[in-house]
Amino acid sequence: MEFETSEDAREFYDKYSVRMGFTIRNTRIRRSHKDNSVIGREFVCSREGFRAKKHLNRENRILPPRPITREGCNAMLRVAVKNGSKWVVSGFVKDHNHDLNPTKVPPRRLHRSVFTEDDKDKKIRELSTELQRERRRCASYQEQLHLILKDIEEHTQHLSLAVESIVTNVTELESDELDCSQGNNQIIK
Numbered sequence: 001m002e003f004e005t006s007e008d009a010r011e012f013y014d015k016y017s018v019r020m021g022f023t024i025r026n027t028r029i030r031r032s033h034k035d036n037s038v039i040g041r042e043f044v045c046s047r048e049g050f051r052a053k054k055h056l057n058r059e060n061r062i063l064p065p066r067p068i069t070r071e072g073c074n075a076m077l078r079v080a081v082k083n084g085s086k087w088v089v090s091g092f093v094k095d096h097n098h099d100l101n102p103t104k105v106p107p108r109r110l111h112r113s114v115f116t117e118d119d120k121d122k123k124i125r126e127l128s129t130e131l132q133r134e135r136r137r138c139a140s141y142q143e144q145l146h147l148i149l150k151d152i153e154e155h156t157q158h159l160s161l162a163v164e165s166i167v168t169n170v171t172e173l174e175s176d177e178l179d180c181s182q183g184n185n186q187i188i189k
Contacts, residue, residue, distance in 0.1 A: 021100035
């Protein structure tokens with residue numbers, strides 16, 4: 001079979017999965033080494049693979065683990081770009097290792113917007129550029145904050161020296177007054 005886009009292939013496999021009684025998910029994407037464009041996609045049964053044991057055996061678990069939904073099912077559809085334009089089925093496994101039930105397929109998420117891989121790549125580049133811009137802005141703010149803190153520290157040191165000088169002067173004045181008052185007391189006697 002041939003498709004115009006990888007999204008068309010996914011939509012076809014999604015409709016097929018609903019009719020047969022299973023759900024699908026994206027799994028692998030192959031990219032070109034030349035221009036990093038998507039040249040291959042693989043869609044699998046949602047029960048493909050197994051959950052890692054680390055999720056089941058966590059010691060700090062508060063809630064019980066979610067039910068195991070992955071059973072190692074091998075059903076899948078693989079498509080690849082042929083001659084730079086059409087997407088061709090390059091692999092298909094029909095058999096499932098679990099029961100299929102068309103009446104129990106959960107409804108699809110219609111609120112999720114579908115982006116092509118090029119749209120996703122473009123969005124990733126835009127967000128990466130924005131992230132770099134925000135990092136530069138953050139670095140500028142950190143530098144300004146560092147300068148402000150340095151000024152505050154210098155001002156605090158200056159104030160500390162001024163307070164220390166005042167305390168010393170007051171202590172000397174009190175000492176002089178005490179000496180004067182003791183001297184006056186001796187003269188009066």
